[in-house]
Amino acid sequence: MDRYRTFRAWFLPAIYSLICLVAVVGNFLVILTYIYFKRLKTMTDVYLLSLAIADLLLALSLPFWAASIVSTWKLGLFPCRAMYTIYKVSFFSGMFLLTCISVDRYYSIAKAVTAHRCRANAVYYSKVSSLVAWMMALLFSIPEMVYSNINSNGTCVSYGTVFQKEKTIMQVVQMVLGFGLPAVVMGFCYCSIIRTLAQARNFEKNKALKVIFAVVAVFTLSQLPYNLVLGLSTRENTNCDYENKLFYAVDITQGLAFVRCCVNPFLYAFIGVKFRNDLLKLMKEMGCLGQHRFLYASYGKRKSSAGLDTETTTSFSP
Template sequence: MNSFTVLGPVLLMSFSQVKANQNNVTSEYDDYSTSFDYGDSISPCDKGGNRNFRAWFLPTVYSMICFLALLGNFLVILTYLYFKRLKTMTDIFLLNLAVADLLFALSLPFWAASVMIKWPLGEVPCKSMHAIYKISFFSGMFLLTCISVDRYYSITKAVSAHRCRSSAIHYGRVSSLITWIMAVIFSLPEIIYSGVSVNNTCLAYTKGHEDLRVSMLVSQMVLGFVLPALVMGFCYSCIIKTLVQARNFEKNKALKVIFAVVTVFVVSQLPYNIVMGLTTQSITACDYDSHLLYAMDVSRGIAFLRCCVNPFLYAFIGVKFRNDLLKLMKDLGCISQRHVIYSCGKRKSSAGFETETTTSFSP
């Protein structure tokens, strides 16, 4: 958790400076919205309400998300590495997803500070922040898609999946590498064109690249939401059909998990992408733009919650992973041996038995 301690001064700096800069700072409506410059605009629109809202909303929400994501994903990574638990393709994907979400969370304090105060760190840190943010975003969404595809084959094509079990780790590593490469490629335009504006604001796209910004915004909606949603919808609908026909004691629990995964994905990502779509329109009405600013900040905060929810949906819900986590906590001196024996014994008695594939029905 030392990473969060290091990031503390960044958040404190944003709180202390935002009021002093509130009347003169150029608060660009960032890479996911219309390029509205509060300071230089000749429009009579008063954006003071939006600035006041951002002054408390962004630090509060981003700090909470950052802390929970650092805690949850750090435990996932530590458990996998401590027990050397990379035995299946899903394990590979979950470890990479935790890394992506961890990087995503680390960028949030800097992101909040860049929106509210003048950027003091220069060109290279600005580009680095946007690079980490965008690469982790794309890789996270692609890995969620890979997990759904892996679950589809492991459940609906169980015989074929079992035959390929010996090479699953190799396929998982190759797929994860391809996922990260694709994330870097799709993030290149933002990495190249991000920078510090004349008003000392760190922007994803500096002025003069509005057409490129809109194009990349649409691409992000397609690659980061529509495509994963279609793939996940197909995979999980087939999984549900297979589970309904199966006579298995884990069926009801697995169905609940699937519905939870789909619900969280839709609730967190759909409003955000709808608002992003609205920002591509060239509407300059004062009230409309103000409401769009509020909607973008709120929907983005909800969407970013995924990086701290993923560990609970995809890792902690598995029986074997929870047992490993308890053993890790015991080895670190956080809990007693009696608590581990009681918890693991209670789960075994309720589940009936535990095998290597106990969590194969958990998305």
């Protein structure tokens, strides 16, 4: 157990600090780019902006997670509950927003005729559905608001030893409704999209989907291990060796789950050509990029990807 305490005392604060720094800068630039260039022109733009806000909120809570590990919790009950609540709100809002993106892409590609009829009100629908996603995320986070507490040993925990039964029930419900059901919906949508594109032999004209596929893949791969380990931790076990391994697994997968909040900006920048160009324009206007470097970054590489500017953008037309 001493080895475990030593491990988490250096591993988690270090990785949380790094993630926080990268995620705050990256997601702030994403939000600033969307707002500055008024890029909220499609449903997916609205969803990706909301996703960046969720990631930024999670990143801002990471210093509190690091503080909870380095020493006993001295910040009071409200910050303790807020820390766990923000993670759950970020997790569930991210899951629901990605589901909305998947449904949007499904209708835009597999049900193009139906989507065209609703095109005029698409942005309005996206704002309403984003608001619903946030409200549902808050609803799913109520257990953290209620049961998070400070133990007698001075540690901030999401469920105390008194609420183990409630913890098991709520984690099962959250896994099924907040993770499993959206994953099934996303799986159906993307299978239908791939089948439609394969039949139309139209993969090359939908390279913009690479951004969405990448975002969904990163979210799933980063969140699934942590949620599976949390599920295992709800089972009673008297094997000390198994419990010790589970402690390590929770910490490592939790660190992986938090990495998600700093990866998406890199996906937009490296895969989305239009977003990358808008970001370069923003940096130039802020004085962070000289004219020569801006021209080289914007146009020097465009020759090798001529004609793909609209295909790999993070903006999508319904």
